[in-house]
Amino acid sequence: MASYISYTCTVLTLLLIFCVQSEAKLSSKFYDSTCPNALTKIRTVIRTAISRDRRMAASLIRLHFHDCFVQGCDASILLNDSCTITSEKNAAPNMNSVRGYRVIDNAKSQVEKICPGAVSCADILAVAARDASVYVGGPSWTVKLGRRDSTTANLSLANTQLPGFGDSLDTLISLFSTKGLSARDMVALSGAHTIGQAQCFTFRTRIYSDASDINAGFATTRKRKCPAYAGNATLAPLDLVTPTSFDNNYFKNLIKKKGLLASDQVLFSGGCTDSIVDEYSKNRTKFESDFAAAMIKMGDISPLTGSKGQIRKLCYAVN
Known part of the structure; x- marks a missing residue:
């Protein structure tokens, strides 16, 4: 009887350890x-x-x-x-x-x-x-x-x-929603485009579209380094004003119809995210606070913890 109890306790202990590992936070x-x-x-x-x-x-x-x-x-x-x-x-x-x-x-x-x-x-x-x-x-x-x-x-x-550079607002909202991220999270995370650059092929259609959602002068400026039929890999800053500084100019650009990618400009195009873009354009502190919160939330998407996965010795190959 004593040995049975000892065996049962050992099994329960191992199960407890396994559960803790599997549900590690x-x-x-x-x-x-x-x-x-x-x-x-x-x-x-x-x-x-x-x-x-x-x-x-x-x-x-x-x-x-x-x-x-x-x-x-x-x-x-x-x-x-x-x-x-x-x-x-x-x-x-x-x-x-x-x-x-x-x-x-x-x-x-x-x-x-x-x-x-x-x-x-x-x-x-x-x-x-x-x-x-x-x-x-x-x-x-x-x-x-x-x-x-x-x-x-x-x-x-x-x-x-x-997400793709030509996605509609509904598509973007849906993609982010499937990851547990709200429309506000999506707009905040898109604000990372206040830095960085994009290749010509990702915005060519937009700058040559003559559409009503793009500033004509902005389009003309971008065409100088992005020909209609060449230079696919030529880079342009996502934020022409302060391309290497993390600020809220990205949102100010959208209000002026100067979003480089179509997927940027749809955030301010008469849809449900217009008010968020307007808020961030006026309040850098609020944008940065929401961006940080959204990055934490994004980092929680389906992580492997406990005994799942592995700690790779080399990031580019499994052990």
């Missing part, structure tokens, strides 16, 4: 004991990268965003093609567009030197996005940690669940 203090210097090490790498290439700030925020919208925030976007992996890097929204992979690889390498096998690539992505925002004058936020890395990628989902 993200925490800003996750690495306090296992790798207390991880965030400092990541911050140093991110600051160095952006100091060399100011555009990298926008790229790192976008990299985190594109990761979270496919399978959740699990670093699946970082995986290269292999015998078992079809990389998300090959998806239309990512190919020859998403950047920052090497920066994340470098951050991972530096963290591995001090804490081997402790810090996930998914968490490094989340921290890098926050540090990138801060470096260019944007808001900071407390990053919740404890994500683990996926052992799979999903090219199909990357092609269908990431």
Whole structure:
């Protein structure tokens, strides 16, 4: 009888441990004991990268965003093609567009030197996005940690669940809603386009459309470096006014019909998000507060925790 009770207690204990691991929650203090210097090490790498290439700030925020919208925030976007992996890097929204992979690889390498096998690539992505925002004058936020890395990628989902540069307002709202993000979250996160650049092919149709939703002078200016039939990869700043500083000029531009991408301008086009754009154009503090809150919320999309996934040794390959 005693041995039966002992066996039962052991089983219950193991089940309890399994449940705790499976239902583990993200925490800003996750690495306090296992790798207390991880965030400092990541911050140093991110600051160095952006100091060399100011555009990298926008790229790192976008990299985190594109990761979270496919399978959740699990670093699946970082995986290269292999015998078992079809990389998300090959998806239309990512190919020859998403950047920052090497920066994340470098951050991972530096963290591995001090804490081997402790810090996930998914968490490094989340921290890098926050540090990138801060470096260019944007808001900071407390990053919740404890994500683990996926052992799979999903090219199909990357092609269908990431927002496109020509999407309608209804489509965008629907895409964000499926991820648990509200229309306000969507507008706030779109405000990341206050920094960064876009390739000519993503806005050519808009600037040559002669539509009523684009400022004629703005269109003429953009045509100078984006010919009608050439220069697909030529870059233009998403915010022509302050392209390397995180502020609320993006929203001011939309009100003036100077949104570069069609998916930008639809946020202020007579629809349900007009009032949010107007609010953010007048109140930078409110925009930055909502952006930080939306980034935290986005970082909570379907993370792998506990015993799920793995801590990759290399961000671009499974162990």
